Amino acid sequence: MESDRDFNVFVQGCPSREIMQRLGDKWTPLVLLALAGGPQRFSALRQRIGSVTPKVLTSTLRTLERDGLLLRTVTAQVPVRVDYELSDLGRSLLGPMETIRLWSQEHVPSVLRAREEFDRTRDDATL
Amino acid sequence: MESDRDFNVFVQGCPSREIMQRLGDKWTPLVLLALAGGPQRFSALRQRIGSVTPKVLTSTLRTLERDGLLLRTVTAQVPVRVDYELSDLGRSLLGPMETIRLWSQEHVPSVLRAREEFDRTRDDATL
DNA sequence: GTAGCCAGTATCTAAAAGATACCATTGAGC
């Protein structure tokens, strides 16, 4: 049990803090979820995720690869083929990520309602 | 059940996508977790989270308030007292956030090992 | 030949985060 006792996201400089902030990166959840169904090639990922630029997708993938969450396999063919797939470590995040995804999809109406309310009362306050 | 069928984080322009990306904001998980134990004042939050600048903390809190995840209460006293606390909606995220937090704390060694391995094989490739 | 696919990289600009200083109010200490 090397866990709560050793690492704490509220301790500055603790690696777990940086790791959590990376999981909460703008594109990380989408990339992990996009790979849930199995290996994907770069351009397929790009298309599936949509609106992500190649530069940012590349750097997101590199970071996740470096952290051991996914594997990059290059097949020498014409043209070269590169596949990305989740590692065991990456797969262990699928559950939590799916939960976050479902929460986001289920609570859209609540959030939108809250925003309208907030903006409405703020407009009133513009006196 | 207004959920999977209506909203999808992989659809561009879908509000759920933006909401998920916001949950995966750099400071959002820490703020929500810091409020798990009950209301906190601005400066207490700032101290608990650490290394967050007041500007960024303010904007994070404002966004979460606007989205209905937390409540901001101003008490007119000297000096003015401002309390932040989770709303019901915000509390419904505590479970998932705690899961992500535990994952981050538990997998520090695996991630660090993966990084060393990656950097080592990359140094070798610098030929 | 030329148009396009593949997996990116290079360059430039815009947006976000971070560092730092500062504000008004007040009460406490000297």
Place this chain on the structure above:
DNA sequence: GCTCAATGGTATCTTTTAGATACTGGCTAC
């Protein structure tokens, strides 16, 4: 009565990150 600190921030400036866009080279299908 004057300095000091605490409150919850805002203003300004710099650095970092993300985004838009164009381009590469090797090939194949037209």
